[in-house]
Amino acid sequence: MEATLGMTLMLADADVAWAASNQLLDVYRIKHDQPLIATPLGDDAARAVLPAAPTRRRHLNNIYISGSVIISLPQYFKGWNDLTTRHIDIVPKVTYPLMMLLAEDLHFRYNLKQVEWYGENRNGSFDGLAGQIQRNEIEVGITSLFMRDDRIQVMHFFSETFELRGAFIFRQPAMSSVSNVFLLPFSRGVWLATGLVLALAAVLLALIARRQQLRAVDEAMERLSFGESVIFSVGTVCQQGFHVVPDLVSARIVMLCSLMLALFAFTAYSAKIVAILQTPSDAIRTIEDLTRSPMTLGVQETTYKRTYFAESTQPATQKLYRQKLLPLGDRAYLSVVDGVARLRTGLFAFQVEEPSGYNIISKTFTEREKCGLTQIQAFKLPMVAVPMRKHSGYKELFASRMRWQRETGLLDRTRKLWLALKPRCDAASGGFVSVGIIDVLPALHVLIAGMAASLFFLAIERSMARFHRYVPTCKSFDVPCRQQLQRTVEA
Structure with a gap:
């Protein structure tokens, strides 16, 4: 059997049976450089209904599988279990414990590399983690990537992890501003x-x-x-x-x-x-309203910060991108902390991944400020899933055990631990709102218009008084007075 099969690549996903004269063997390799593993199937194997190969092969004998993790901001990274900075690299931090549990479940270990970029398509060649998978440098990514068409051509995805939502988060402007x-x-x-x-x-x-x-x-x-x-x-x-x-x-x-x-x-x-x-308005409800509003916009600094705006087929999103974001250039792209901080100033809307944004908001906003938040989704992000080398021999095995994590609630538990939800509004009617100049601006306009009108009529009245002072009033039959009036007018 060894001589015949040689170094044939039959990894854990393969379902190959070797039939000898006296027995039937289930044959596969744990890794390409490992020897064949042959398991007798028994005399009744031909008539028996065998479980699928990923179900039968749950022990990978502590082999090393190459993978990469993403840490985009190493200077702020404090560990995979640190919840104080979960808004930084939130997608890798959610995926990492799931992949570690997968390795423990299947009895293998990772040979990890570290990169700072998810990977962008540059004329068909990717950089970052996606590039490593495209070049077969690693077997699996210890993170989740957006399932984009250009990435699907160079890699496979074996398990969706969660839905990442991005939206413009802002505080509804005061009624007086609209x-x-x-x-x-x-x-x-x-x-x-x-x-x-x-x-x-x-x-x-x-x-x-x-x-x-x-x-x-x-x-x-x-x-x-x-x-x-x-x-x-x-x-x-x-x-x-x-x-x-x-x-x-x-x-x-x-x-x-x-x-x-x-x-x-x-x-x-x-x-x-x-x-x-004391009540915020509800004037901004759609992308069109946001485009027409006096609000300034910002976008979270991410890999896809320009991609999905530029690729959006929605006319309203394209109009907002051209009128509000393009003129700002790089000044439109901010970190999560800086963008959320500007939300508190008023007329500012920040496009951010909701878990990252709500994590900072829950720590820095007052209860009343949390109640005034509104969100509008400019575009729908694709699902995120764990990437793997194309045609990998572990795809079905890994997918099967990740499904098990989802069915038993482990994946949901991890999501709730790392992904912050929208803060609850517990103080909708508490506190006071200070009245600013913009709130009384119409009254000031009326005052200024009245003052201008009074000055205008004052000028007219003085002119009329001066005219009557130098021009006497004459009756139609008073000839000498009419002659004097004519001379005064001519003068």
């Missing part, structure tokens, strides 16, 4: 009804004053013009008094009802304003 908070408390119907009632009050006061001017009963109402009636309505809205105190009961009733209306409306308005200022 809309005028001074218009939001009342619906359009309430605004119209309030305006009509106050306009009606101004008209009624003007009519009453007009009748009093004819009858000369109430001196205060005799001095009230229509313009002053309008000023009364505006002052009522602003909770201001009025200089005219009429004696007529009808006029007093109009004023009293107007003031009561303004009081009730102002109370409801103030309460609603406070609630709006």
